[in-house]
Amino acid sequence: MKFITINLSLPIFLFILVATSCLGTPDEEAELDPELTTCIHQCKHQDKYSRDDKQECTRGCHKYHQMKKQRERQIEEQVRRRKEHEMEQVKEKQRHQGEEEEEEEEEENPFLFDDDDFETRFETEDGRVRVLHRFTKKSNLLRGIHNFRLATLEAEGHTFVSPCHFDSEAVFFVVKGRATIGMVREEKTERFNLEQGDIIRVPSGTPVYLVNRDHNQKLFIAKLHMPLAVPGKFEAFYGPGGRNPESFLTAFSWELLEAALKSPREKLERLFQKQEKGGIFKISKEDVESVSKVKGSGIWPFGGRSSGPFNIFKSPIMSNQYGRLFETNLDDHSQLKDLNLILSFANITNGSMTAPMYATRATNVIMVSDGKGYIEMVCPHVSSTHSYHPFKASLKPGVVFVVPTGHPFIIVASNKNNLQLLRFQLHAQGDNTLTFAGKKNVVKALDKEAKELAFNYPADKVDEIFSRDEDLFLPGPDSYDFEEHARAYA
Known part of the structure; x- marks a missing residue:
């Protein structure tokens, strides 16, 4: 930086310092900023200044003005974020204040999410990323999983999904x-090949x-x-990139x-102007082969040694003829x-069903990956009379259904296709799935005295009804009309 020694009287020097507290960028901005105009005017009319001194003084006006504008933008952004945070707190308070009334007034199925409940984060001709709305947006009954978000990634053949990181844990x-x-x-990149059924954590x-x-x-x-970072919200941060995806x-x-970066x-600017293909784009066969070479595993980012993904x-x-469960x-x-x-991943044979069951601790977020079917669940939280309310919905690829802790449900596969379900069991530590039909069920395990008192019926007669050889997956109803149910609860 060039330092200039100038003999100025103290009043003039102080005046310039005050004037330069509100400086601008280019000359045309001076017309919009009277204080910048004053600063530049003072620089140009200092008799003791040489020509170079005046130019240096004018540049000082512009530079300080840039700093001031940048600081103003930072303050505006801080104010905007604070207001957004305050609004979010107000909305959250309003949700909690009226949660009981809202639960009673809900008309639509609060546990079912379909295509309309997904938002597209970004999309190119070669793929897209979609995110399910926060579970609590549909119902406060799901506030126990408010901080979880479900997303999907679709990418066409031979495509590259640009590098990014998330402010969230992800699986x-x-x-x-x-x-x-x-x-x-x-200081290095670890690569792993993935195939259907593979699970991998991204810290x-x-x-x-x-x-x-x-x-x-x-x-x-x-x-x-x-x-x-922010409860219920996550973002992708693109570092390597350009204009699209925009590098942070x-x-x-x-x-x-x-x-x-020690670069002018x-x-x-030339570097960050190159990429305009979006977050997902086609690459050549040679590039695919090059970037898909796997050198083996090493120390995993979240501690310990790992071989990378594992397959479910x-x-x-x-497993029986009516279905298979992987977990x-x-x-x-x-x-x-x-x-x-x-x-877990379930493949229910066409025309088959699950036993009535519930999770003792986990909340189940179920996504249909293939096939069609039907679900029934009972819930006591939506009725003012504390009776059980049945929720019914048809299932098809892409549909998400949430089953809260302790809520009994049954899933049925259509007569034409197997039903394949991916299930995320949240808060799963210590969870157990209990059934009310099949080889191992709650009623069968109940002691004789309690069984008779509960049903007011002989225990051996109760056992005749609840005992059967199958476990979890059972043959579906003979008279079940899937198409009729699907039309009624689509």
């Missing part, structure tokens, strides 16, 4: 397709990218996010970027243990 489940995932840890703040390494098949990934680096002032502004389809925990285990899968999360 990815590959519903369909084959992919390679890259995750940046400190908060971990830069991650994906490649659909299949040329023909679309990649479909379900993602469960657990926000850390370009939001910094150029002076700071120049200093951090012109060079940085290794062996079913329950993770908290003790065997440390990636999910501290998230208190269990994932």
Whole structure:
């Protein structure tokens, strides 16, 4: 920086300091800022100034004005964020104040989410990311899972999903397709190949990218996010990028970027103007092969040693001719243990059903991945008379249904297709699924005396009704008309 020694009287020097507290950027801004005009005028009419001194003084006016404007923008942004936070607190307070009345007045199914309940975060011709609205947007009955968000990623064949990180913990489940995932840890990137049924955790703040390494098949990934920064909200932050996806680096002032990257502004502008393809875009076969090369596993970002993803389809925990159930285990899968999360996948044979059942601790978020079916659930929280209210809904690919803790439900597959369900079991530590039909059921396990008192019926007669050889998955009703139910509760 050039320093200029100037002999000024104290009053004039103080006047210039005051004037430069409200300086501007280009000369034309002077017409819009009287104080900037005054500053520039004083610089140009100082008799003791040389020509270079006057130019240096004028530049000082502009520079200080830039700093002032930048600070004003920062203050405006802080005020905007504070107002948004205050509005959110007011809305949250209003929701809690009227939650009982709202629960009684709800007319639509508060547990069912379909295509209209998803918002598109971004979309290109090669793929899109969609996020389900917050569960509490539909009903306060779901405030126990307010902080969880469900999202989906779809990518066409041979596409690249740009690197980003999230302000949330995330778990990815590959519903369909084959992919390679890259995750940046400190000074290197670890890559893992993914296929249908693979589960992988993406810790908060971990830069991650994906490649659909299949040329023909679309990649479909379900993602469960657990926000850390703002309850119930999460964002993707794109570092490597340009105009689209926009790199968050370009939001910094150029002076700071120049200093951090040791590059002039012109060079940085050229760099950040190159990418305009969006967050998901096609790449060549050669690029797919190059970025899909896996070198093996190493130390995992959240501690311990891991081989990366694990597949849920290794062996079913329950299987018969009416359906199969695959499920993770908290003790065997440390990636999910501290998230208190269990994932399961059910394939219910066409025309079959589950036994009446409920979860003792977990809230089940169920997404239909394939097939069609029907669900019935009973809830005591929506009736002023404290009686049980039945909720019924048809199921098809993309539909999400939430079953809160302790709520009994039955799922039925259509007569034409198997029904495939992905289930996120939230708050799963210590959870157990109890049934009211099948080989192992609550009534069968109840002691004789309590059983007779409860039903006012002989225990052996009760056992005749509740005892059967199948477990969990059962044959569906003979007279069940799926199409009629689907029309009634679509």
